[in-house]
Amino acid sequence: ETGVTQTPRHLVMGMTNKKSLKCEQHLGHNAMYWYKQSAKKPLELMFVYNFKEQTENNSVPSRFSPECPNSSHLFLHLHTLQPEDSALYLCASSQEKGVDTQYFGPGTRLTVL
Amino acid sequence: AQSVTQLGSHVSVSEGALVLLRCNYSSSVPPYLFWYVQYPNQGLQLLLKYTTGATLVKGINGFEAEFKKSETSFHLTKPSAHMSDAAEYFCAVGNFNKFYFGSGTKLNVKP
Numbered sequence: 665e666t667g668v669t670q671t672p673r674h675l676v677m678g679m680t681n682k683k684s685l686k687c688e689q690h691l692g693h694n695a696m697y698w699y700k701q702s703a704k705k706p707l708e709l710m711f712v713y714n715f716k717e718q719t720e721n722n723s724v725p726s727r728f729s730p731e732c733p734n735s736s737h738l739f740l741h742l743h744t745l746q747p748e749d750s751a752l753y754l755c756a757s758s759q760e761k762g763v764d765t766q767y768f769g770p771g772t773r774l775t776v777l
Numbered sequence: 778a779q780s781v782t783q784l785g786s787h788v789s790v791s792e793g794a795l796v797l798l799r800c801n802y803s804s805s806v807p808p809y810l811f812w813y814v815q816y817p818n819q820g821l822q823l824l825l826k827y828t829t830g831a832t833l834v835k836g837i838n839g840f841e842a843e844f845k846k847s848e849t850s851f852h853l854t855k856p857s858a859h860m861s862d863a864a865e866y867f868c869a870v871g872n873f874n875k876f877y878f879g880s881g882t883k884l885n886v887k888p
Binding site: 668670706707709752754756761762763764765766767768769770771773 | 808809811813818819820821822823826867871872874875876878879880881
């Protein structure tokens with residue numbers, strides 16, 4: 665595997681379910697990011713991790729819980745989501761946090777029923 | 778505050794015509810500038826980037842962009858559009874240890 669991978673690619677869940685999104689980067693980068701992309705809205709940065717430590721949380725509701733066990737893996741744990749949380753969730757990584765080029769995974773298309 | 782403005786959420790061109798996608802930014806310091814492309818149901822892919830040096834930057838798939846400091850612009854161009862160029866394009870600015878994305882421009886290419 666090369667680049668940034670995300671699983672699953674598609675996820676349908678009910679509002680009472682608990683699920684997790686997984687991201688893995690094979691680029692040796694130190695920073696990882698979660699973005700939310702909704703229809704007709706700009707790309708929204710959710711969380712930033714640098715060397716496994718969370719450095720940004722952009723007022724994301726607590727029903728989204730990120731986890732970064734090491735610099736290569738990033739998870740987004742989901743629980744009691746709302747239909748408006750349906751979106752494409754993109755993971756990205758960069759060599760260093762900040763202005764370095766970000767490399768994106770293919771995204772997870774999430775539908776909340 | 779830093780910001781990125783992409784003029785035109787939708788642009789339509791004929792196959793073979795010039796592609797021009799506009800991006801203006803505000804930044805109090807020289808920024809790093811990027812263009813990304815997103816095909817349906819895929820992640821964002823880097824097209825090109827400007828950091829320092831030559832202001833005309835060439836990217837993949839025949840695209841190029843020119844950094845114009847006086848105009849605070851970084852417009853993306855391609856001399857001849859191809860059907861496969863239909864996608865959404867995002868301009869991004871990096872400075873002060875942060876990254877800012879524009880709202881995107883969807884490019885439609887007509888046969």
